[in-house]
Amino acid sequence: MRKIGRVLNAGLIAGMTALLIFGGSDLPRSQADPDFVPGEVLLKFKSSVPLPERALALAALRSRALARISSLNAYVVRIPEDATVEEMVEAFGRNPDIAYVQPNYIYRACLTPNDKYFEDQYALFNKGQQVGWVPGSPQGKPSADIKATSAWEETTGIAGVVIGIVDTGVDLNHPDLKNKIRSRGYDFVNGDTDATDDNGHGTMVAGIAAAETNNYEGIAGVAWNSKILPVKVLDQFGSGTTVTIVNGILWAVDNGAQILNLSFGAPAKDNAVEEALKYAFETKGVFIAAAAGNDNTAVYYPAAYDRYVCATAATDYNDQRTTWSNFGPEIDVAAPGDKIITTYPVALTPAGFQPYKFQDGTSMAGAHVAGLAALIRGIKPSLSPSDIMNIIRYSADDVNSSIHKGRDVFIGYGRINMEKALVPLKIIK
Template identity: 40%
Template sequence: MDMNAFLRWLRDTVASARQSAHKQIIRFQRPGDYRRFLQDWSEVKQNDSNSASPLSLVKPIPIIRGISCPLPFIDTPGRFSEDIVIEHDRRIAVHSSPQKSSLFDKGIPWGVQQIKAPLIWGTTTGHRVKVGVIDTGVDFSHPDLRHSLSRGINLLNRSMLPHDDNGHGTHIAGTIAAANQLTGMIGVAPRSLIYPVKAFDHNGSAFVSDIILGIDWCVRNRVNVINMSFGMKTRSKALLNAVTNAHNAGVIIVASSGNDAKRRSIDYPARYASTISVGATNKLRRIAPFSNRGAYIDVYAPGDKIISAWLRGKYHEMSGTSMATSHVSGAIALLLAYKPGLSPTEIKTILKRSLVPLRGVKTRRNIGELDVTRMIQAAERL
C-alpha cells in the first residue's frame, strides 16, 4: 500500500468534507499497513504546526487496526479498495426505560435476592475482579459506590474523570458492585471493582467508534468483564471485530438483548456469538413483556423495576435488559473471584448449565434465569 498516497487522500478528503462530513471507521486489512500508517501519521502530525490540521481529527483504534475520522459518505476509494474497509460510524443507545425516583429502603434489592447472590457471599464477593462498564460514566460521590470504583476513562473528554451526566451508568454500577451495608444498597458482587468507561453522552447516545475505543481500553487495562448495556439494530463489522478480539484476549463481554419485545431477534452486539446475551425477567420469574427473547438469548436475569444507585447519592427505579445485564456481570465477577482463570467460553458454558427454568415458557430446554448458587456448583463440576 502506498502510505504517502493514502495519507494525502485522507488529509484532502477530511479537509474538503468538513461541512458535509459524517464519522466513518476505516480498517486496514493488513497489520503491516496499519503499523506503517500509525508511524507515518504521527510523524506528519508532529511536523505539522497547524493544530487545526485535518489529520488531527483522526483517532487510532488499535484493537481493530483502524481509525475513526469525519469523511463524506463514500465507498472505499478504488486505488485503496483491497487495503482498507470503510464503515459508517453509527450511533448506538443505552437499553432502558424512562426512570423514576425511588426512596430506597437500605438493604439488598429484589433482583440481587432473586439470583441468590447473598447465599454465596460467604464463599465469594467478587474480590478485586475488574468489571469495565462502558456507559454514561458513574457518580464518583455516591456513598454506595465509594469503595467500588477505579478511575476509569472518559472517552468524550480525556482530561476529565468519567463523571455520569445521565444516570444510566451509575445505575448499572450499583447493581454490579454497590457496597454500603449499613445505610445503602448492596450489589451482586460488592467487593468487585468497577472501571467506568464513559463513551455515552448525557442523552445515552454514543458512536460505535467510541464503544470500540472503550473495549480497546478495557483489554489494555486487563479488565476481566465488560458490561455492555446498550445496542443497535444494524450489524457493524468493526464492532464484531473488536468484540471477537476482546473475547480471544480472555475478556468476558456481557451484552443486553434489547427492549423491543421481539421473539426471534436481538440487538447487536448481544447477537454476536462471542458475547453473553441477556434478557430480562420480572419478580414472577417470567420474561418481562418488554424484553427481546428467543434462541439468541444465553441467560435471563432480573430487569423489571430495578432500584439502584443514581446521581447525587439518590436511587432510581429502571426497567430494561440493561438492568438484567448488570446482574449477570456481577454474577460473573463472583464466579471469577471463586475460580480465577476461567475463559469466556467456559463461563458461558457454566451459565447455561446452571439456569433455573422460567415460568410461562413452554420449551424449557436451554432457557432460564441466572442462579448464582447453581452457577458456583456448575463451576465445581467443570
C-alpha cells in the first residue's frame, strides 16, 4: 500500500503541516473504470492566497499546475504518479488556503436519437414511460432497459458488419429499413432473389436489431449503422422446414452475414440445422442469437444448441422475466421482449396507420442481442463468436438476483447491458 506520508515528506513548507496529519493512512486505490481523469485534480485557492504561496502549496504535494481556468481562478493540477486522485483530493482538502478541490470528473454524454417513436422504446431507454399507446397501458420501471443511450456514446456500429435476418423476409422498402438493407437477399420459400416479407415477423426483428436510426423516422435500432441481410426461410404463416432453414443459414453466412438472428424454433433436435450452425460458427466465425421460444417450456432448438447459439429469454418493462419465455440451462441471457415497438411491413399495415407495431416475443428479445453482437463485432472484428457470447453474458445484469442469484434457467446471466458490454472494449485497444 502506498502511503501519502511519504509523498508529503517531500514538502518543505511549515504552513503545510496540517497536511501531514493525513500521512500514514492507507487508502484504497481507485478501482474499475474511472469516473474522473486519473492523475489530475481541479482546485481553487482562496482569492487571498498570493501566487507564490499557491505554487509552493502545489509543490509541497509534488503537484504542478497544468492549466488555469482564469474566470474561476481554478487550476487543473497534475498529481504525483504514485498517488491517487482520492488521496490527493483529501490531502489538498486539508489545506485551509484551498477553497475547494475535486476530481476532474468525466461526463459521458448519452446519445439520444431523434427517431419519432424512440420515447416508446423502453427496452433501449426506460424512464418509466407508458408502454404502449392504448389507454391504460402499463408504465415501466426506470432503468429496466439495456442501457442503449450510454452505450451508443461508445459506438453506433459500422456498415461493414452485416446481420443476417433469417426469418420471414424483410420489408425491403420500409421507410426505416430501406437504407439498411445490404441486398434484396434470398427467398428459400419461393425460390427467388427477393426476400420481401409477407408475414411481418422478420421485419419486426430486423428493425429492433438495426432500423435506420437518428433519421426522424420510426424507431431506433440497436446497431445504428450495421446492415441487414434479409433471408426468407419462413413462409407467410411463419413456418419453415429443415431445408429452407439450412439453406438460409448457409446462404447468409456465405454472403457476408457476420451475425445471425434466428427467431424461430421447434422442440426437436435437427441434425442438419445443427450442422449448418456449426459451419456458421466454426468455419465462418459467425455469432448466432436465437429466441428461446414463447411457450413457458423447455428451450427450443436452435436456441438450445449450447455450443453455437446465444439463447435469449424475454424480460419486460420491469426487468421481470415474462411468464411465457421458455427456460432451461441453455438460456444465456435475457433481453426485453414484451410490448416492443418495431417496424412492420407497409404492405401489411392497415390504411391510415403507421408501419410500426408493438410486439411480444423472445424473437424481439433475441434481436436486441443480435444488434449488440453487431456493435461488439464492429469495435473488435477479431473476436470469435464465443468471445462475443461471453462478453454479452458476463456484462448482463442479474436482475432477478433477489430470487435466483447468479446464472439461472430463466434469464441466464441476466438482462443484457449494452453499456457494460461495450465500454471496456473501447478502453482496451
